[in-house]
Amino acid sequence: MTHRILFATSNPHKVEEVVAVLELVGVEVISLANLASEFPEPEETGETFAENARIKAVAYAAMCGMHALADDSGLSVDALGGAPGVQSARYAGVGTTRAERDAANNAKLLAALTGVPEGQRSARFVCAMCLAAPDGSILAEAEGTFEGAIGFAPRGSNGFGYDPLLELPGEGRTSAELSPQEKNARSHRGAATRAMADSLRGLTANPDRVASQ
Secondary structure, eight states: OOOEEEEEEOOOOHHHHHHHHGGTTTTTEEEGGGGGSOOOOOOOSSSSSHHHHHHHHHHHHHHHTTTTEEEEEEEEGGTTTTGGGGGGSSSSSOOSSSHHHHHHHHHHHHHHHOOOOOOOOOOOEEEEEEOOOSSSSSSEEEEEEEEEEEESOOOSSOOTTTTTEEOOOTTTEEEESSSSHHHHHSHHHHHHHHHHHHHHHHHHHHHHHSSOO
């Protein structure tokens, strides 16, 4: 029996990463782009990635009337006290397309780290996930991290966001220079999704908690 959940995002890169993992446990994933209607985006007022993931999962599950998986993810840079953090996607505050926003965010980050030497540029991607039911109950939560350091210039054409800036320890590559398969196996979202998949294995076996679509 196939089970369907809504992954509450319109980001095709995120959808690809999550589908690659969850389809292995018999879960069909649809995104906001697959819905016939548009729904208002809930305001992300949380101070942590986990709080924002809960806000989105609960809101979309209620609005769409189906189980909803949401993630909140971003970059935490030690030299910046954890910034950009939950503001990662809106760090620069400019750009009308995802590519424009990504470029502006990367430029702002590099400017903020001007003068910070190699060895003091440690950072990590963080991803928090939450699965909610239409009645507002939270069924599962998971989190993953992806450690690295911020380089001095973007490199690589894979991925999105800050991927071209996160250099991997001892490899001489950025996250954007990994293949999609390598990134899924090692990334923060991959780690969180695998943990969520473990929870879903149990949940999908219980028809009272996860409804078959």
